[in-house]
Amino acid sequence: xxxxxxxxxxxxxxxxxxxxxxxxxxxxxxxxxxxxxxxxxxxxxxxxxxxxxxxxxxxxxxxxxxxxxxxxxxxxxxxxxxxxxxxxxxxxxxxxxxxxxxxxxxxxxxxxxxxxxxxxxxxxxxxxxxxxxxxxxxxxxxxxxxxx
Amino acid sequence: xxxxxxxxxxxxxxxxxxxxxxxxxxxxxxxxxxxxxxxxxxxxxxxxxxxxxxxxxxxxxxxxxxxxxxxxxxxxxxxxxxxxxxxxxxxxxxxxxxxxxxxxxxxxxxxxxxxxxxxxxxxxxxxxxxxxxxxxxxxxxxxxxxxx
DNA sequence: CGTATTTGGTTCGAAATCGCACAAATGGAG
DNA sequence: CTCCATTTGTGCGATTTCGAACCAAATACG
Numbered sequence: 001x002x003x004x005x006x007x008x009x010x011x012x013x014x015x016x017x018x019x020x021x022x023x024x025x026x027x028x029x030x031x032x033x034x035x036x037x038x039x040x041x042x043x044x045x046x047x048x049x050x051x052x053x054x055x056x057x058x059x060x061x062x063x064x065x066x067x068x069x070x071x072x073x074x075x076x077x078x079x080x081x082x083x084x085x086x087x088x089x090x091x092x093x094x095x096x097x098x099x100x101x102x103x104x105x106x107x108x109x110x111x112x113x114x115x116x117x118x119x120x121x122x123x124x125x126x127x128x129x130x131x132x133x134x135x136x137x138x139x140x141x142x143x144x145x146x147x148x
Numbered sequence: 149x150x151x152x153x154x155x156x157x158x159x160x161x162x163x164x165x166x167x168x169x170x171x172x173x174x175x176x177x178x179x180x181x182x183x184x185x186x187x188x189x190x191x192x193x194x195x196x197x198x199x200x201x202x203x204x205x206x207x208x209x210x211x212x213x214x215x216x217x218x219x220x221x222x223x224x225x226x227x228x229x230x231x232x233x234x235x236x237x238x239x240x241x242x243x244x245x246x247x248x249x250x251x252x253x254x255x256x257x258x259x260x261x262x263x264x265x266x267x268x269x270x271x272x273x274x275x276x277x278x279x280x281x282x283x284x285x286x287x288x289x290x291x292x293x294x295x296x
Numbered sequence: 297c298g299t300a301t302t303t304g305g306t307t308c309g310a311a312a313t314c315g316c317a318c319a320a321a322t323g324g325a326g
Numbered sequence: 327c328t329c330c331a332t333t334t335g336t337g338c339g340a341t342t343t344c345g346a347a348c349c350a351a352a353t354a355c356g
Binding site: 007008009010011012013014015016017018019020021022023024025026027037041044062063064110113114117119120121123124126128129130131132133135136137138139140142143144146147 | 155156157158159160161162163164165166167168169170171172173174175185189192210211212258261262265267268269271272274276277278279280281283284285286287288290291292294295
């Protein structure tokens with residue numbers, strides 16, 4: 001298998017799929033009861049890029065069908081973690097705002113993960129992760145741009 | 149943020165989660181109608197490690213509940229891609245065997261992905277992936293060993 | 297304008313995921 | 327051997343995911 005063989009994509013995606021499952025399990029073990037990974041992803045996204053996004057913007061960002069985003073947002077709303085308000089700029093859509101409790105739950109979850117990550121960092125060479133992260137980001141951006 | 153901050157785990161897992169979604173979409177676009185990513189993962193796993201595994205072995209390997217594995221295997225069996233036979237060594241369990249058609253479907257899917265990967269390889273520096281792959285493998289093995 | 301097309305979001309139904317409970321088989325401890 | 331805790335797989339029900347159909351609002355275009 002040559003070094004520039006495109007099938008390295010296959011192997012990389014395979015490893016990534018397994019790591020995703022394992023890391024999701026770590027996250028969900030720290031989430032409050034009733035919340036699952038997609039809920040946290042949304043809270044995290046809104047904190048990162050700023051709230052006031054529309055559901056469709058977020059569905060595109062996560063590459064999920066809009067019906068899935070509707071469902072996830074409904075769950076977050078019922079838990080009082082986000083608030084849906086009409087979009088003054090576009091009568092079709094809504095905008096999603098984090099509640100104070102939503103910000104708290106995100107912060108608390110990240111804090112709860114701290115010890116987990118610290119424990120992982122004891123047995124794994126974190127420098128390799130630091131080196132790998134920009135490649136992952138570039139790959140994510142490339143795949144995101146390449147989807148037609 | 150210091151270079152050895154454990155929170156690099158958080159960022160790496162975040163990117164990996166998004167890449168997993170995007171790569172899953174690429175795979176499922178090439179799968180025969182009615183098959184989804186978990187089906188292919190099982191075919192791939194049985195080819196790699198050899199068939200004749202028990203459902204529980206596979207559920208553990210994929211870190212999914214055994215009920216999910218039962219469901220996935222039922223789907224593969226209905227499509228004639230795997231065959232379940234009793235386990236002579238243990239009357240409680242079964243063993244899963246690939247059918248000829250199962251091996252074909254896996255091979256055909258990988259072949260169908262070839263052009264996709266070749267296209268991706270045109271716009272992305274594959275050498276970076278080759279470099280990243282061992283780190284991903286090490287991370288996967290480490291997380292797999294670290295789950296209690 | 298007036299109409300057609302596109303876009304954002306929800307509802308609905310099918311399939312997937314998964315926790316709980318259960319039966320069958322195993323494997324020890326006494 | 328008997329009892330009992332453990333393990334494997336499945337049935338069931340609740341939740342999640344997601345495609346199809348639909349409505350309302352916005353946009354394109356004559």
